[in-house]
Amino acid sequence: MSNPSEINGGSAVAMIGKDCVAIACDLRLGLQSVTVSGDFEKIFQYGGNFVAFTGLATDVQTVSTELRQKHALYEMVEERSMEPNTAAHLVSSMLYSRRFAPWFVGPLVAGINSTTGEPYVCSFDSIGSMDVSHDFVVTGTATNQLYGMAESLYEKDMSPEQLFETISQTLLCAADRDAITGSGGLVYVIEKNGKVTKKLLKSRQD
Amino acid sequence: MSRFNPYGDSSGGSSLAIAGADFAILAGDTRHSTGFSIDSRDQSQIADLGDGLFLTSNGFSADAKQLVDDLRTQIKWYHHNNNDHKLSISAAARTTMMLLYGKRFFPYYVNPIMIGMADDGTGAVYSFDPLGSYDREPSRAAGHASELLMPFLDNQVTFANQLDPQTGEPRKRLDLDLQTAVDLVKDAFTGAAERQVQVGDTLEIVILTKDGVDRQYYDLRRD
Amino acid sequence: MQHTQEKWGRPRDDVYGPYDASYLNSEPRTQTLQPTVTGTSVIGMKFNNGVVIAADNLASYGSLRRFIDQERLIKVGSETVVGVGGDVSDLQTIEEIMEGLEISESYDEPAQSLTAPNIHSYLQRIMYKRRSKLDPLWNALVIGGFKNDEPYLAFIDLLGTTYTAPAVASGFGSYLAIPILRKLVDREGDQQNVSKEQAVDAIKEAMKVLFYRDGRALDKYSLAILSKKDGKPDVEILKDVRVENQNWSMAKQIKGFGTQDE
Numbered sequence: 001m002s003n004p005s006e007i008n009g010g011s012a013v014a015m016i017g018k019d020c021v022a023i024a025c026d027l028r029l030g031l032q033s034v035t036v037s038g039d040f041e042k043i044f045q046y047g048g049n050f051v052a053f054t055g056l057a058t059d060v061q062t063v064s065t066e067l068r069q070k071h072a073l074y075e076m077v078e079e080r081s082m083e084p085n086t087a088a089h090l091v092s093s094m095l096y097s098r099r100f101a102p103w104f105v106g107p108l109v110a111g112i113n114s115t116t117g118e119p120y121v122c123s124f125d126s127i128g129s130m131d132v133s134h135d136f137v138v139t140g141t142a143t144n145q146l147y148g149m150a151e152s153l154y155e156k157d158m159s160p161e162q163l164f165e166t167i168s169q170t171l172l173c174a175a176d177r178d179a180i181t182g183s184g185g186l187v188y189v190i191e192k193n194g195k196v197t198k199k200l201l202k203s204r205q206d
Numbered sequence: 207m208s209r210f211n212p213y214g215d216s217s218g219g220s221s222l223a224i225a226g227a228d229f230a231i232l233a234g235d236t237r238h239s240t241g242f243s244i245d246s247r248d249q250s251q252i253a254d255l256g257d258g259l260f261l262t263s264n265g266f267s268a269d270a271k272q273l274v275d276d277l278r279t280q281i282k283w284y285h286h287n288n289n290d291h292k293l294s295i296s297a298a299a300r301t302t303m304m305l306l307y308g309k310r311f312f313p314y315y316v317n318p319i320m321i322g323m324a325d326d327g328t329g330a331v332y333s334f335d336p337l338g339s340y341d342r343e344p345s346r347a348a349g350h351a352s353e354l355l356m357p358f359l360d361n362q363v364t365f366a367n368q369l370d371p372q373t374g375e376p377r378k379r380l381d382l383d384l385q386t387a388v389d390l391v392k393d394a395f396t397g398a399a400e401r402q403v404q405v406g407d408t409l410e411i412v413i414l415t416k417d418g419v420d421r422q423y424y425d426l427r428r429d
Numbered sequence: 430m431q432h433t434q435e436k437w438g439r440p441r442d443d444v445y446g447p448y449d450a451s452y453l454n455s456e457p458r459t460q461t462l463q464p465t466v467t468g469t470s471v472i473g474m475k476f477n478n479g480v481v482i483a484a485d486n487l488a489s490y491g492s493l494r495r496f497i498d499q500e501r502l503i504k505v506g507s508e509t510v511v512g513v514g515g516d517v518s519d520l521q522t523i524e525e526i527m528e529g530l531e532i533s534e535s536y537d538e539p540a541q542s543l544t545a546p547n548i549h550s551y552l553q554r555i556m557y558k559r560r561s562k563l564d565p566l567w568n569a570l571v572i573g574g575f576k577n578d579e580p581y582l583a584f585i586d587l588l589g590t591t592y593t594a595p596a597v598a599s600g601f602g603s604y605l606a607i608p609i610l611r612k613l614v615d616r617e618g619d620q621q622n623v624s625k626e627q628a629v630d631a632i633k634e635a636m637k638v639l640f641y642r643d644g645r646a647l648d649k650y651s652l653a654i655l656s657k658k659d660g661k662p663d664v665e666i667l668k669d670v671r672v673e674n675q676n677w678s679m680a681k682q683i684k685g686f687g688t689q690d691e
Contacts, residue, residue: 144401148354149361151397172367173357203367210462212560216590238592242604245584246594248617268557268589312561407616 004056004104005126007032009180011140012042013150013178014110017163019192021119024171024201026140028183029057038183038205041076049087049111050188054140055126056104059200063103067091084111084120088130088138095128102126104144106139110190119191140161142181144201145174149203164199172203182206211268212313216240218251219405220349220398221262222391223319223331224363225342227381229415230321230329232260233391234349235399235426236408238267247407247428255281257293258322258419260412261302265316265336265350274315276305295322299332299340306338313337317348321414329414351398351405358397362390388413392424399426447660457563464516464567466490468501470602470647471512471571472635473578474610475595475620476628477662480573484512485580485640486669487647488551494647500668502651505565506534506543508662509574510653513553514599515587516567523566524626526555545574545581549591557589569599573655580655595620600637601643606635625656637672648672 012025029040041053044064051067052062070090074082082090088109095103109122122128122130123137131137138146148172157164168187175182185201221234232394238249253274254260261277263270280301284293293301299320306314313336324330333346345363347355360366368377382390399406406426413420431437440450466488473482501520503511505527513520530551534543549572557566564602570585584597595617596610613623618680634650640648652667 144353145357147358147401148358148394148397151354151400152358152393153361163278169361169367173361176360176366177353177357209456210563210565212563212565212588214588214590216584216586216592240590245597246592247615248594266588266590268560268591271553271589272557273590335470399587 004179005054005106006141008044008057008060009141009168009178010040010054010057011138011142011146011171011175011178011181012054012108013136013146013167013169013174013196014050014052014108014123015121015136015150015154015158015163015170016121018157019117019119020160020163020189021110021112021121022160022163022167022187022189023052023108023121024185024187025052025054026142026171026175026183026185026203028062028181030180031043032162033179034184041186042081043186043188045188045192046087046144047075047081048114048190048194049082049084049109050190051087051091052108052110053105055106059103063094063105063107067081067094070094081114082123083113083114083115084109085113085132087111088122088124088132091124092128092130093122095126105109109138110188112190112192119192139195140181142174142178146170149174160191160197164189164197168199168201172201176204193194214240214268216267218243218249218262218264218270218349220347220351220355220395220402221251221264221319222345222347222355222359222394223262223321223333224320224345224359224382224387224391225329225331226384226387227328229267229384229387229413230323230331231367231387231391231413232262232319232321233395233409233411233413234262235395235405236410237404237406239404241293242403244407249253250410252410252412255282255298255320257298258414259295259298259320260322260414261318261320263318263347264317264352265312265314269314272318273305273316273318277302278375280305294325295320295330295332296324298322299334299342302332302334303338303340306334306336310337317352319346319348321412323414323416327416347394349405351402354398354401355394358394359390363387384415385412388422395424395426431616435584442533457575464519466495466517467645468499468514468517468520469643470598470600470606470639471501471514471569472598472606472610472632472639473512473573473582473596474614474623474628474632475582476614476623476625476656477621478580478625479575479654480510480582481625481628481632481655482510482512482573482653483636483650483670484514484571485636485647485650487645487649488517489645491526492644494545497647497649498547500651502653502666504653504664504666505548506531508532508655508664509543509548509572510651510655510664510666512571513549514571519566519568521554523555523568537553540618544576544585544669545572546576548574549581549583549585553585553589553591556585556587560588571597571599575608575655575657578657578660599640601646602635605642609635625654629654633670633673637675640672647676680689
């Protein structure tokens with residue numbers, strides 16, 4: 001494992017429901033096969049926007065912090081809150097500014113547009129190529145497992161409760177088939193009315 | 207001078223098996239590919255070994271074919287030597303292990319899955335690694351989409367991570383009925399064909415019950 | 430007396446010479462480490478009543494057009510044709526093996542009992558056995574014929590990998606010819622709606638595209654048409670077929686190399 005994106009492990013997934021979105025990540029931080037932490041959250045909140053970063057942990061912390069600064073500056077200068085698609089473009093251009101010495105992160109953006117009320121999810125590669133999806137996006141070392149789960153469990157127009165159950169099962173079962181993803185999970189469900197529910201998931205600790 | 211590489215990346219797409227209380231299912235797509243090229247859209251990867259045994263071997267397809275030929279020969283000799291006695295799946299699985307381990311130092315590059323009805327009438331799934339290590343399991347996926355299929359089977363066949371809504375305890379394992387299992391196979395493969403380019407064209411399902419064998423075919427995406 | 434223990438019990442250097450350990454660093458003996466004189470693509474497709482196979486007549490030595498009348502379609506038995514791409518010396522080995530098979534099969538039974546599935550299986554086992562000895566026959570084979578009166582078409586490569594399909598091709602053909610042939614026969618059964626003339630036209634079109642874009646292809650080729658007439662197999666091998674209606678007007682548009690006025 002000399003691939004920087006697979007040293008620390010970790011995965012995340014985001015899904016669109018009816019007037020809601022959910023984003024979830026695992027809590028593991030490891031050094032190759034050795035788990036060093038079980039409370040390493042990979043989802044960061046920027047106003048109404050939720051951004052998950054998987055990949056190299058040092059870059060996860062660097063990029064998430066730098067994005068915090070850029071987000072705060074945007075809200076001060078613009079005197080308005082940032083929409084999810086704006087956050088996504090910001091992440092994209094941040095990553096592309098490092099085109100030839102990239103941060104080894106695989107971000108996801110999830111949120112609900114405050115004017116249109118449209119749910120929004122988006123994923124990126126490590127140099128900022130955007131992939132806006134109408135159903136779900138996944139990232140991390142359990143990418144294949146997450147795709148397998150999400151493709152078969154996902155349905156259109158789920159309620160917040162259904163969406164929570166679906167994204168949780170997707171994350172948990174995918175994590176159990178990836179040795180370097182797991183040690184618990186974290187789920188945010190964001191509703192159109194502004195309600196945000198944060199839940200921790202208990203899972204296998206091996 | 208680079209050495210000749212006796213292994214290639216030609217293979218069938220993916221396969222999957224589920225064991226039930228009185229049935230066993232083996233499914234695979236009919237796409238055969240080399241790298242990103244589709245060689246054939248109609249190449250069945252499920253081998254009928256006779257004696258109610260079916261086998262798929264994902265990996266290098268020339269080795270897969272050789273393994274099937276070896277097994278057929280073994281079964282033929284078993285019949286000659288034992289007055290046509292039916293080879294049980296547990297014995298067939300051990301035989302498969304012997305063949306695979308026999309090539310420990312020039313391995314068959316395959317992940318075989320075998321199904322049959324066990325001696326006690328229950329459905330049996332046996333899966334192997336390329337060197338012959340094997341086990342009987344409730345379900346197994348192999349091939350290009352194994353990483354996508356396996357967590358779904360954990361979740362839906364063995365109810366991994368599911369809690370009983372009444373008690374809040376882990377949901378009790380119960381044996382799936384046949385129709386549920388077939389529907390799971392279809393869902394799993396349509397999902398896998400969506401994301402794995404080597405999987406597609408047609409889904410072939412072999413259903414084994416005490417009454418015999420049933421084969422079903424379903425369309426998958428062809429791009 | 431030898432004073433170094435590791436030399437005890439070993440042949441004396443002064444009598445037998447020093448131990449030759451060079452084999453420890455050597456690789457296994459192999460024959461074809463790379464192909465030398467080669468044929469390019471072989472292509473084939475089914476139609477409602479049989480199979481068409483084509484291979485051009487060029488045997489290249491690297492980029493040199495070494496032999497321009499190399500026959501690469503081999504008739505085996507009375508109703509099967511094997512098209513061979515890759516190393517030409519290995520092609521000749523396969524030719525000899527097929528001759529041997531025909532002779533041994535004709536001792537106790539008439540030779541026409543040899544069908545395409547028989548030959549396919551036999552060749553596959555030879556190819557797989559040779560790759561397992563790390564001494565491969567460096568070829569791609571296309572086998573066309575009949576199985577229970579139905580058209581039969583199969584492919585084998587140097588590793589012993591094999592498959593059947595209504596349209597098959599080796600080498601550049603898998604990128605350039607397959608899309609043309611699959612317009613007519615995409616999946617098994619599609620050949621029911623394809624006539625012999627349509628199949629021959631598609632194969633000729635594919636051979637033209639291959640000649641345009643494959644630098645190791647020739648515009649002279651052999652075309653085998655296998656069909657059933659009143660239940661009897663009919664094998665027609667057309668030789669010295671030319672790529673017709675070539676259009677090189679685009680060549681003038683290509684700038685940057687070659688002889689040009691400007």
